[in-house]
Amino acid sequence: MTTTTSAPPVSAGPGPAKVRAWPRTVGVSLTRIGIIVLAAALVELAVELRWATPLQVAPPSIVLPALWDGLTTGNYLSLLGTTLAEVGVAFLCAATVGTTLGYLLWRRPLFGRAYEPLLYALASSPIVLLYPVSLVMFGRTPVAVAVLGFVAGLFPVLISTYQAFRRLDDTYIKVAKVLRLTPGQSFLRVLLPAALPSVLVGLRLGLTLTMLTVIAMEYLANVGGVGAELSLAYLRLRSADMYAVLLLIISLSVTFLFLLNLTTRLVVKR
Amino acid sequence: MNAPTDGAAGTAPALVIADVSKSFGDQTRRVPALGKVSLTVARGEFVSLIGPSGCGKSTLINIVAGLIDGYEGRVTVSGAPLDGPHPSIGMVFQDDSTFPWLSTLQNVEFGMRMAGVNATERRERAMEMLDLIGLRSFADRYPAQLSGGMRQRVALARALAMRPEILLMDEPFAALDEQTRMVLGEELLRLQEELQQTVVFVTHNLGEAVQLSDRVVAMTARPASIKAILEVDLPRPRDSSIVSSDRYGELVAHLWSLLREEAITAFNQRDAAQAGAVR
Ligand SMILES: Nc1ncnc2c1ncn2[C@@H]1O[C@H](COP(=O)(O)OP(=O)(O)OP(=O)(O)O)[C@@H](O)[C@H]1O
Ligand SMILES: [Mg+2]
Numbered sequence: 001m002t003t004t005t006s007a008p009p010v011s012a013g014p015g016p017a018k019v020r021a022w023p024r025t026v027g028v029s030l031t032r033i034g035i036i037v038l039a040a041a042l043v044e045l046a047v048e049l050r051w052a053t054p055l056q057v058a059p060p061s062i063v064l065p066a067l068w069d070g071l072t073t074g075n076y077l078s079l080l081g082t083t084l085a086e087v088g089v090a091f092l093c094a095a096t097v098g099t100t101l102g103y104l105l106w107r108r109p110l111f112g113r114a115y116e117p118l119l120y121a122l123a124s125s126p127i128v129l130l131y132p133v134s135l136v137m138f139g140r141t142p143v144a145v146a147v148l149g150f151v152a153g154l155f156p157v158l159i160s161t162y163q164a165f166r167r168l169d170d171t172y173i174k175v176a177k178v179l180r181l182t183p184g185q186s187f188l189r190v191l192l193p194a195a196l197p198s199v200l201v202g203l204r205l206g207l208t209l210t211m212l213t214v215i216a217m218e219y220l221a222n223v224g225g226v227g228a229e230l231s232l233a234y235l236r237l238r239s240a241d242m243y244a245v246l247l248l249i250i251s252l253s254v255t256f257l258f259l260l261n262l263t264t265r266l267v268v269k270r
Numbered sequence: 271m272n273a274p275t276d277g278a279a280g281t282a283p284a285l286v287i288a289d290v291s292k293s294f295g296d297q298t299r300r301v302p303a304l305g306k307v308s309l310t311v312a313r314g315e316f317v318s319l320i321g322p323s324g325c326g327k328s329t330l331i332n333i334v335a336g337l338i339d340g341y342e343g344r345v346t347v348s349g350a351p352l353d354g355p356h357p358s359i360g361m362v363f364q365d366d367s368t369f370p371w372l373s374t375l376q377n378v379e380f381g382m383r384m385a386g387v388n389a390t391e392r393r394e395r396a397m398e399m400l401d402l403i404g405l406r407s408f409a410d411r412y413p414a415q416l417s418g419g420m421r422q423r424v425a426l427a428r429a430l431a432m433r434p435e436i437l438l439m440d441e442p443f444a445a446l447d448e449q450t451r452m453v454l455g456e457e458l459l460r461l462q463e464e465l466q467q468t469v470v471f472v473t474h475n476l477g478e479a480v481q482l483s484d485r486v487v488a489m490t491a492r493p494a495s496i497k498a499i500l501e502v503d504l505p506r507p508r509d510s511s512i513v514s515s516d517r518y519g520e521l522v523a524h525l526w527s528l529l530r531e532e533a534i535t536a537f538n539q540r541d542a543a544q545a546g547a548v549r
Contacts, residue, residue, distance in 0.1 A: 169365070171365045171366070175367050177335075177337055178335055178337070178359070178360065178361045179355075179380070180355050181384050185384050189384065193369065193371040194369070194371075268371075
């Protein structure tokens with residue numbers, strides 16, 4: 001194959017043979033969008049042909065306008081803001097407290113060993129089911145939601161930080177000592193950067209759990225942002241709104257993960 | 271050449287190890303790791319420690335590095351008693367110790383940066399070191415993009431950039447393949463001619479010890495004490511062609527005759543320890 005125009009096209013149809021290879025990422029993106037569009041078209045078709053009733057499945061032709069209305073004239077943006085604030089505050093607290101406690105646990109091996117199994121158990125338990133406790137303590141407020149989101153995100157961050165420091169290469173610590181680093185230098189310049197990649201894994205997990213818990217509690221307790229709206233739409237059989245809010249929630253989590261991936265890539269350049 | 275110590279220190283030997291011994295464990299189960307060891311290393315001298323594995327070489331070198339305390343005996347550096355990690359002692363470790371989050375240049379600059387050397391001088395000295403170890407064109411690469419041998423050279427440059435009076439090397443080539451190891455050995459010889467650095471070098475490799483050193487200290491099985499000290503009378507400057515000389519062969523053979531018995535003892539110690547563990 002050649003790109004010069006004078007060469008006769010090899011087994012190309014009529015017209016100029018322009019088989020340019022796309023960058024791979026473009027192909028991936030196109031395929032991804034294509035699948036989504038195809039799925040949406042199938043849903044539309046299914047409703048059109050009455051395989052499913054509009055109550056069971058709202059067709060995209062209704063959901064998308066509903067989403068647009070909600071965003072422009074409705075209260076979706078403020079709902080989104082509430083949820084974002086809950087997730088944001090909860091995650092920031094989980095990240096700060098989790099990394100600090102994880103580090104302290106490593107510095108105090110006795111506590112580390114004593115609490116490790118307990119922490120694993122907590123990290124894998126459905127914290128969201130504690131929502132009545134949070135409601136009782138903080139009332140039907142976004143604060144109650146954020147607190148539960150914080151608790152849910154805390155344990156994975158704590159555990160991964162503890163593990164990250166435990167798995168630190170002993171040689172790094174020796175290098176820091178031989179180069180006579182101050183305790184502050186040795187933490188900021190050696191221990192922390194060495195532990196960071198594993199800590200970031202925990203932060204990802206923490207963010208996911210915080211987000212899930214926040215939205216689930218909003219739904220269960222009918223308080224706060226998008227989760228509460230989802231439960232309202234469901235209870236009132238407003239199927240178009242329900243799907244519109246679902247779309248909103250999914251795009252929210254996709255955005256969060258995208259941002260997190262981006263930061264990970266920026267921080268861990270190795 | 272070396273900044274911080276001068277005056278009386280100029281005449282004292284670089285390193286004096288006097289009756290140093292060390293045991294690990296508590297009252298109930300003491301493991302003597304190091305018997306009484308006394309050794310004096312002159313300025314500019316390259317001394318190797320060689321002995322059976324587990325005999326206590328790392329323990330000794332870590333004591334000198336200030337990484338282990340609670341030992342008996344005295345260590346003095348340029349005439350002053352050792353108290354924790356010493357500003358004019360540098361160290362290169364067996365395992366990769368380059369920081370993966372820093373570029374080659376930043377790794378070499380690291381110690382100076384922490385010590386507050388200003389940016390211009392730091393850059394200058396780091397570049398000098400990169401030239402010395404032949405990695406200038408890799409200044410902006412990260413360790414993950416370097417081979418194991420290159421990373422070890424970066425670690426060496428990081429230590430040398432601090433201009434230590436004494437450089438400690440604990441099996442720095444042990445994790446590398448044979449050929450890389452020979453290349454780095456040759457490089458170290460060349461560096462040694464250029465810098466006249468005082469080096470204490472731990473190795474398992476008889477040939478490496480003879481090729482590089484002015485003296486080779488043969489150690490006994492654990493707890494290590496000094497079995498004999500071999501003066502290496504090969505002419506300097508040396509290069510790797512020295513390994514084909516008769517004298518080199520004789521020295522290696524002699525070293526092995528010193529170490530053979532200790533190696534067997536250490537081997538049996540390990541067997542016994544394993545049998546003990548099984549019981
Ligand atoms: N922190 C420690 N606690 C208890 N025992 C230790 C400790 N460090 C070393 N030892 C023991 O002391 C002995 C000497 O260890 P050392 O690492 O100094 O040997 P080595 O000569 O460097 O061995 P190798 O050739 O394998 O590197 C070994 O039996 C080891 O198990
Ligand atoms: Mg050792």
